[in-house]
Amino acid sequence: MKKVLGISFGRKMANCDIMVKHALMECEKAGCEVQFIRADELNVSNCTGCIACVIGMVTGRGKGYCVRHDDFDILDGAVMQSDAVILACPTYETSVTGRFKTICDRIGPSHDITFRKAAYEEGLAAGKPADQLPDPRAFKKRSAALIAVGGAMTENWIALTLPMMYEFTFPMGIDVIDAVEYWGAMATENVLGSPEMMERMAKVGRNIVASINAETEEERLAWRGDEEGVCPVCHTRLLQVSHDKNTVDCVVCGSHGTLNLVDGKIEVSFTQEEQDRSRLRWIGKLEHSTEIKTQAAPSGSIKNLKELKAPYVNYAAKPFTSEE
Numbered sequence: 001m002k003k004v005l006g007i008s009f010g011r012k013m014a015n016c017d018i019m020v021k022h023a024l025m026e027c028e029k030a031g032c033e034v035q036f037i038r039a040d041e042l043n044v045s046n047c048t049g050c051i052a053c054v055i056g057m058v059t060g061r062g063k064g065y066c067v068r069h070d071d072f073d074i075l076d077g078a079v080m081q082s083d084a085v086i087l088a089c090p091t092y093e094t095s096v097t098g099r100f101k102t103i104c105d106r107i108g109p110s111h112d113i114t115f116r117k118a119a120y121e122e123g124l125a126a127g128k129p130a131d132q133l134p135d136p137r138a139f140k141k142r143s144a145a146l147i148a149v150g151g152a153m154t155e156n157w158i159a160l161t162l163p164m165m166y167e168f169t170f171p172m173g174i175d176v177i178d179a180v181e182y183w184g185a186m187a188t189e190n191v192l193g194s195p196e197m198m199e200r201m202a203k204v205g206r207n208i209v210a211s212i213n214a215e216t217e218e219e220r221l222a223w224r225g226d227e228e229g230v231c232p233v234c235h236t237r238l239l240q241v242s243h244d245k246n247t248v249d250c251v252v253c254g255s256h257g258t259l260n261l262v263d264g265k266i267e268v269s270f271t272q273e274e275q276d277r278s279r280l281r282w283i284g285k286l287e288h289s290t291e292i293k294t295q296a297a298p299s300g301s302i303k304n305l306k307e308l309k310a311p312y313v314n315y316a317a318k319p320f321t322s323e324e
């Protein structure tokens with residue numbers, strides 16, 4: 001039985017909860033096992049930046065786990081069991097919520113599949129027992145649908161939410177096959193007042209079922225969103241103009257393209273080579289993890305670091321003296 005995990009980052013029984021549950025109901029109707037998690041009910045602390053997860057994998061001493069053990073382990077365990085995830089996140093200040101970002105920081109880079117796979121294969125070759133290797137379920141092919149929700153009536157007030165939501169999926173190589181942006185949530189008291197959006201959520205469920213039951217990889221990965229978008233890899237529309245003002249980068253997935261105006265329309269072309277270098281693809285991810293493994297300066301490279309740091313250690317550490 002295929003397993004679909006729904007995660008809502010919204011308020012209890014508000015828009016995100018209902019939208020995810022509605023999509024899950026459709027998956028259940030199609031014979032899937034489903035689980036629903038409300039992220040706000042999890043106690044997940046921030047990534048401290050210690051990078052022990054990556055160092056452990058690179059040195060072969062660790063399995064890619066965080067040194068902190070809290071409710072992130074519940075979410076991680078459910079993701080590892082799943083074949084697909086459906087995520088819905090409210091827009092806070094034009095972007096994802098703080099908790100969404102906290103969870104994403106705990107996912108990557110510890111869950112980066114290129115780090116994990118290398119640690120797994122090297123450990124296996126060295127004859128390590130299974131319980132000392134990264135969890136092989138991390139390499140399972142998974143599909144995802146992303147739902148970005150905003151209260152504002154104007155679309156650009158949710159502009160960064162959907163792009164940011166890829167931070168949950170890309171480290172683990174989870175393939176996003178559908179995405180929905182729902183703004184103007186405050187125009188109805190609740191999404192239940194929008195039959196069109198509720199039907200779209202049912203379609204999210206059907207799209208996820210079609211993807212996880214696909215017979216070919218091409219069919220599993222087929223894009224099922226309403227629009228093709230601009231980037232051919234991630235289908236988003238968020239581009240960054242390069243310093244030379246001739247080319248653009250997809251902010252979400254890192255594909256590099258060329259921008260042209262044709263008959264007053266913006267056209268962006270991305271070569272196949274550049275598409276493969278996207279952080280959503282194996283080659284692009286591997287390029288990044290290799291860069292870190294081979295080019296990051298090891299600690300101790302700056303000889304007199306302690307001396308250089310000294311002026312900053314206790315600098316400006318006292319509270320302001322004046323109330324003004």
Ligand SMILES: Cc1cc2nc3c(=O)[nH]c(=O)nc-3n(C[C@H](O)[C@H](O)[C@H](O)COP(=O)(O)O)c2cc1C
Binds near residue numbers: 015
């Ligand atoms: C702190 C905060 C900031 C918000 N900022 C935005 C925003 O920038 N754009 C927007 O469209 N809605 C914004 N909203 C509205 C929420 O996105 C909206 O209420 C959404 O429905 C919440 O999801 P939920 O109903 O699943 O809890 C904000 C809400 C809060 C609490």
